[in-house]
Amino acid sequence: MWLPEKKITIVCGHYGSGKTNLAVNLALSLSKAGKKTVLVDLDIVNPYFRAADNRRELEENGVRCVLPQFANTNVDVPSLPPQIHSVFVGDEKVIFDVGGDKDGAMALGVYRNAIAKCGYDMIGVCNMYRPLTPTPEETIENLAEIEAQCHLAFTALVNNSNLGEETTPRDIEASFGYADALAEKTNLPLLFTAVSDKVKLSTDRPIFPIRDVTKKIY
Amino acid sequence: MAKVLMKGNEAIAEAAIRSGCRHYFGYPITPQTEIAEYMAKRMPKIGGVCLQAESEIAAINMVLGASSAGVRVMTSSSSPGISLKSEGISYMVGSDLPALILNVQRGGPGLGGIQPAQSDYYQATKANGHGDLHLIVLAPNSIQEAADYTSLAFELGDKYRVPVMMLADGALGQMMEPVEFKEVAETALPEKPWATTGTECKRKKNIINSLFIKPDELEVSVNERFDRYAEIEKNETRAEEYMTEDADIVIVSYGITSRICKTAITLARKEGLKVGMVRPITLWPYPSNTLAKVAKTAKEFLVVELNKGQMVDDVKISIECSRPVSFYGRTGGMMPTPEEILEELRKIGGRIE
Missing domain, CATH: 3.40.50.920 (Rossmann fold)
Known part of the structure; x- marks a missing residue:
């Protein structure tokens, strides 16, 4: 199973591609592997369904959380806490959960110099079942907008193609061609395919078993 | 068409486009802003119009204008923004104009909050604007229904010449579920002989208006509309x-x-x-x-x-x-x-x- 190696791992990509779910899973995996871990929620775009929903589980598992000051409150104030600067010093591994699209990447760009100095991987999370990124070309267009906005370049891709709770093994297999084409056209390594722990899929490809940590309403 | 994974807001926007809606007028407010964002991305690619108005009041009056011209049109907002639109909604009822008006409800009263609520039930069902009026109010409970009822809203609106409200909430707007869209052929859109599309000197001019100079004529107009409401109650209760x-x-x-x-x-x-x-x-x-x-x-x-x-x-x-x-x-x-x-x-x- 893939684990972040660099000091900083940025989880980035299209709106609704599954970034927060992957970021929370990665942070928990790092912590369970004995690494001091901090999760930074940089999402100033999305009003609901955010890493703050998982704060208790993250902290119980030893993950420090740095969250926007007004996450999950009744106001839309996109202010980020000063504690973010603390993650660039010290020996913690850092997971950045970035807001979707170029709008979300704006907040990331603020920290680009500190991030570049520390060394980073920037993962593009891709889901071909999202209606605005069904093809490699449209996904690449979205990723390019993000890079232009935050002034940081993607270093790797993750295939997170899924249909939520209705995902079948067939749906994931059907995304392999999309993911390979993306990797080829961008010349970026495809780290893994994220597969829900509820989906039974047998494949030789590298997979990352992912748990759905999105808040359940009903 | 194969299933895709969408937020409720996005699914409503996509369903509207597939129902032949090429005109969207709105003003941003959480938790429904994804609709305007989606429309802004998609409409220019398909020859449509997505316009961020200077206010909710302006947006609903643009909807009134577009609907007068016979096109399928929608606006969306969240609770405080719907209050602002109420006057325009009443004018649309009085002018017998169809449109989809979406309320992705948030907490109130006043500025309230951005988290989900259903506290605009009275507003939607009893008094969304002044005058003797009703809106057809649809309440989906899944992303699939949100998409399906978007199409239904346009169909019912055109059929009965009434504005249709879809009453969602922040949770439905923001949560993600798989959804499959019905294809609706553009040619299937109904004729609107009442629309102000230009007479070309071939027919009597159409007038879209909610002002009646004589009280007895206004009463006739309201009574005629209530006959249609009776038909809606008979045929469309779900x-x-x-x-x-x-x-x-x-x-x-x-x-x-x-x-x-x-x-x-x-x-x-x-x-x-x-x-x-x-x-x-x-x-x-x-x-x-x-x-x-x-x-x-x-x-x-x-x-x-x-x-x-x-x-x-x-x-x-x-x-x-x-x-x-x-x-x-x-x-x-x-x-x-x-x-x-x-x-x-x-x-x-x-x-x-």
Whole structure:
């Protein structure tokens, strides 16, 4: 199973591609592997369904959380806490959960110099079942907008193609061609395919078993 | 078409486009801004118009203008923004103009908050603007329904020449589920001989207006509209019945809350409590007949909403107060858990034994 190696791992990509779910899973995996871990929620775009929903589980598992000051409150104030600067010093591994699209990447760009100095991987999370990124070309267009906005370049891709709770093994297999084409056209390594722990899929490809940590309403 | 994974807001926007809507006028407000963002990305690619107006009031009047010209048009907002649109909505009713008006509700009153709520039930069903008026009000409870009822809203609006409101909430707008879209051919859009499309000197001019100089003419116009409302009540009332056949306790709940209630019903049935649900899909026209029918065998009703009990009176009137009706709800953006609802069901269960 893939684990972040660099000091900083940025989880980035299209709106609704599954970034927060992957970021929370990665942070928990790092912590369970004995690494001091901090999760930074940089999402100033999305009003609901955010890493703050998982704060208790993250902290119980030893993950420090740095969250926007007004996450999950009744106001839309996109202010980020000063504690973010603390993650660039010290020996913690850092997971950045970035807001979707170029709008979300704006907040990331603020920290680009500190991030570049520390060394980073920037993962593009891709889901071909999202209606605005069904093809490699449209996904690449979205990723390019993000890079232009935050002034940081993607270093790797993750295939997170899924249909939520209705995902079948067939749906994931059907995304392999999309993911390979993306990797080829961008010349970026495809780290893994994220597969829900509820989906039974047998494949030789590298997979990352992912748990759905999105808040359940009903 | 294959399924895609979408937020409720995005699915509504895409469904509108597929229903032939090429005109969107709005103003941003959480938790529905994804609709404007989606429209801004998609409309220019398909020859449509997405315009961010200077205010909600301007947006609804642009909708009025576009609808007058006979095109399919929509606007969306969240609770405070819908209040601002109310005047324009009333003018549209008075002018017999169809459009989709979407309310992705958030907590109120006032600026309230950005978390989900259903506290605009009264506004949507009783008084979305001044005058003798009704809107058809559709309340989806899934992303698939949100997409399907978007198409339905345009069809009903055109058929009866009335504005249609879809009453969603922040949770439905923001959550993600798989959805599949019906293809609607552009050519299938109905003729609108009343629209102000230019006479080319070949016909009498059409006038779109809600002002009547003579009171008796205004009365005729209102009465004619109420004849159409009677047709809508007869033909378009929709509700889902869930496990009501043997139910002692019947929950009445709509939208996202009905999903929470379904989980609560599963839990209650495991404890031997016979619970079912009537889910109004049209909040106007209200499914009174369904409730009256169910009241013949049910012992007690429980209304569950994200407000302080705005639908309770509609249930009491529907069943002519023949059974006790109690209420459970959260407000201010808080959501009840299935366990909270189960606790209410246990209390009622203890009473009726």
